[in-house]
Amino acid sequence: MASTQSTIRVVPTGHTKRAKSELMRQRLRAAGWFLVPMLMALAIVAGWPLLRTIYFSFTNASLTNLYGAEWVGFKNYLNWTVLKSGRVIWSGLLADPAWWNAVWNTVRFSVISVTLETILGTVVALVLNAEFKGRGLVRAAILIPWAIPTIVSARMWGWMLNDQFGIINDVLLMFGLIDHKIAWTASSDTAMIAVLIVDVWKTTPFMALLILAGLQMIPRDIYEAAALDGVHPVKTFWKVTLPLVRPALMVAVIFRLLDAMRIFDLIYVLTPNSSQTKTISVLARENLIDFDKFAYGSAQSTMLFLIIALMTILYIWLGKVRFDGGDR
Amino acid sequence: MLWSYTKTASFYLLVAIIVLVSVFPFYYAILTSFKSGTALFEINYLPTYFSLDNYIAVLTTGVFVRNLGNSILVASSVVVLALFLAVTAAFALARVSFRGRGLLLMTILAVSMFPQIAVLAGLFELVRAFGLFNTPFALIFSYTIFTLPFTVWVLTTFMRDLPVEIEEAAIVDGASPWVIITKVFMPLMWPALVTTGLLAFIAAWNEFLFALTFTSSNETRTVPVAIALLSGASQYEIPWGRIMAASVIVTVPLVALVLIFQRKIVQGLTAGGVKG
Numbered sequence: 001m002a003s004t005q006s007t008i009r010v011v012p013t014g015h016t017k018r019a020k021s022e023l024m025r026q027r028l029r030a031a032g033w034f035l036v037p038m039l040m041a042l043a044i045v046a047g048w049p050l051l052r053t054i055y056f057s058f059t060n061a062s063l064t065n066l067y068g069a070e071w072v073g074f075k076n077y078l079n080w081t082v083l084k085s086g087r088v089i090w091s092g093l094l095a096d097p098a099w100w101n102a103v104w105n106t107v108r109f110s111v112i113s114v115t116l117e118t119i120l121g122t123v124v125a126l127v128l129n130a131e132f133k134g135r136g137l138v139r140a141a142i143l144i145p146w147a148i149p150t151i152v153s154a155r156m157w158g159w160m161l162n163d164q165f166g167i168i169n170d171v172l173l174m175f176g177l178i179d180h181k182i183a184w185t186a187s188s189d190t191a192m193i194a195v196l197i198v199d200v201w202k203t204t205p206f207m208a209l210l211i212l213a214g215l216q217m218i219p220r221d222i223y224e225a226a227a228l229d230g231v232h233p234v235k236t237f238w239k240v241t242l243p244l245v246r247p248a249l250m251v252a253v254i255f256r257l258l259d260a261m262r263i264f265d266l267i268y269v270l271t272p273n274s275s276q277t278k279t280i281s282v283l284a285r286e287n288l289i290d291f292d293k294f295a296y297g298s299a300q301s302t303m304l305f306l307i308i309a310l311m312t313i314l315y316i317w318l319g320k321v322r323f324d325g326g327d328r
Numbered sequence: 329m330l331w332s333y334t335k336t337a338s339f340y341l342l343v344a345i346i347v348l349v350s351v352f353p354f355y356y357a358i359l360t361s362f363k364s365g366t367a368l369f370e371i372n373y374l375p376t377y378f379s380l381d382n383y384i385a386v387l388t389t390g391v392f393v394r395n396l397g398n399s400i401l402v403a404s405s406v407v408v409l410a411l412f413l414a415v416t417a418a419f420a421l422a423r424v425s426f427r428g429r430g431l432l433l434m435t436i437l438a439v440s441m442f443p444q445i446a447v448l449a450g451l452f453e454l455v456r457a458f459g460l461f462n463t464p465f466a467l468i469f470s471y472t473i474f475t476l477p478f479t480v481w482v483l484t485t486f487m488r489d490l491p492v493e494i495e496e497a498a499i500v501d502g503a504s505p506w507v508i509i510t511k512v513f514m515p516l517m518w519p520a521l522v523t524t525g526l527l528a529f530i531a532a533w534n535e536f537l538f539a540l541t542f543t544s545s546n547e548t549r550t551v552p553v554a555i556a557l558l559s560g561a562s563q564y565e566i567p568w569g570r571i572m573a574a575s576v577i578v579t580v581p582l583v584a585l586v587l588i589f590q591r592k593i594v595q596g597l598t599a600g601g602v603k604g
Contacts (some may be wrong), residue, residue: 028424269556
């Protein structure tokens with residue numbers, strides 16, 4: 001790790017041993033005191049609430065009755081009752097079609113949006129990595145979608161995608177791409193497309209900037225050598241650029257993927273009440289706050305946490321395996 | 329010759345498309361915000377109307393100004409709190425080697441990846457128990473979950489890169505770690521502090537889920553929630569003009585800040601990602 005180079009390592013040698021180890025102890029003690037407030041803060045706002053959420057998911061808590069909650073085991077996750085007739089009725093979120101619909105929406109949204117953002121982000125990064133007049137202007141322009149609050153972009157696009165007065169329908173009609181006006185956000189066929197359009201528009205800049213940072217670390221003479229050898233630029237991209245930029249790309253993809261999995265605000269504002277776009281976060285909040293099924297919502301939140309944790313571990317693990325196997 | 333000409337032309341066409349797609353929605357929002365009455369329902373690509381009615385309506389009726397004040401208060405407090413806690417922690421993480429440091433850094437990064445919904449139930453309970461529900465303090469308190477890990481992480485990467493010699497000189501002079509942070513590092517860290525502070529400010533300014541859940545009255549809402557819930561006289565009548573005016577009001581300062589601090593922001597964003 002590069003981090004160890006710049007830290008002061010006090011090596012106890014010879015007659016200065018006592019004085020130096022005293023210095024080291026002082027530094028360690030100070031470090032401890034510096035870390036305590038930060039760790040306390042994180043424990044209170046992150047650790048404790050997470051534990052409480054998990055606890056609530058095993059109870060029958062409701063908004064009005066948080067403290068009188070009783071332990072019900074896995075009932076919120078999966079439960080069955082056998083009727084007199086011998087029929088088994090399953091309940092709990094694992095038997096809830098609304099839950100699986102939300103899981104499917106979340107996965108579909110995350111995979112499609114991150115894939116599109118990676119491809120478009122790479123294109124934008126390659127453009128910005130080239131030298132041309134007005135590059136600074138383009139970089140400034142792509143920062144605008146990133147700077148606009150998600151809620152504002154949801155509202156802006158909601159207006160542009162409006163079925164009657166929206167400019168998107170107008171443009172598409174003008175070019176003859178559609179023959180009638182589409183209710184993008186209201187129709188169940190296009191709601192997910194609308195959400196994807198806005199998300200890709202909003203987050204591609206972030207992706208592009210991360211990839212661009214990776215591209216700029218590649219020494220220029222590699223390209224010159226490839227050009228001298230007469231290698232076709234497309235081949236250079238696949239054989240030189242992509243392998244070298246992969247570490248940065250992997251980090252960007254995992255950041256975006258984790259972010260996409262927990263999406264809430266865009267969907268809540270752009271396509272409220274559409275079952276085609278309801279993701280786990282939206283569903284869980286609905287149960288927690290709006291439907292007063294606090295414990296059930298907690299179980300859904302806990303599941304999302306587990307899914308994301310599992311994905312992260314898997315990604316880091318798989319990524320590492322590949323890195324070690326490669327020539328890095 | 330012709331081939332290289334088409335190549336240049338298509339490259340600039342691509343550049344033009346990128347710029348157009350990035351800028352157009354915001355441009356169109358500004359355009360809409362200046363329309364009033366029936367002009368709203370005419371589709372124009374170029375500015376044709378100029379009326380400040382929507383802005384006047386947003387700023388004088390309702391509590392939007394109050395919402396703006398709430399957002400400014402919450403976002404600035406969160407930034408100050410996060411930076412204060414993060415600077416000393418980043419010193420410990422970047423400059424002192426101790427056992428478990430790598431693990432600690434990974435844990436902090438993991439917290440910033442937390443899905444917010446996973447802590448919503450627990451935080452809701454805490455906010456109510458502390459009597460913070462429906463106050464700005466609920467948001468200042470809860471926003472720490474995403475601003476603190478992020479600031480610690482970015483400041484740690486910045487601090488690692490400072491040359492070791494200046495610190496050694498201070499140690500030889502008998503400076504304590506606290507003096508080293510305040511007198512030696514802080515003056516060098518200003519650019520980094522501005523960058524991380526700005527990024528944390530933007531994150532807090534834009535936050536929606538906690539703001540929606542932990543506040544319940546019009547007066548205590550922050551702007552994203554206010555804009556999301558802005559509605560007209562009836563359910564079917566969405567006041568697009570006023571929504572766009574409000575959107576422009578909250579976005580213009582952000583866009584201006586981002587464009588002014590462009591270089592720094594890109595550095596800060598990528599420091600979190602690539603170097604880590």
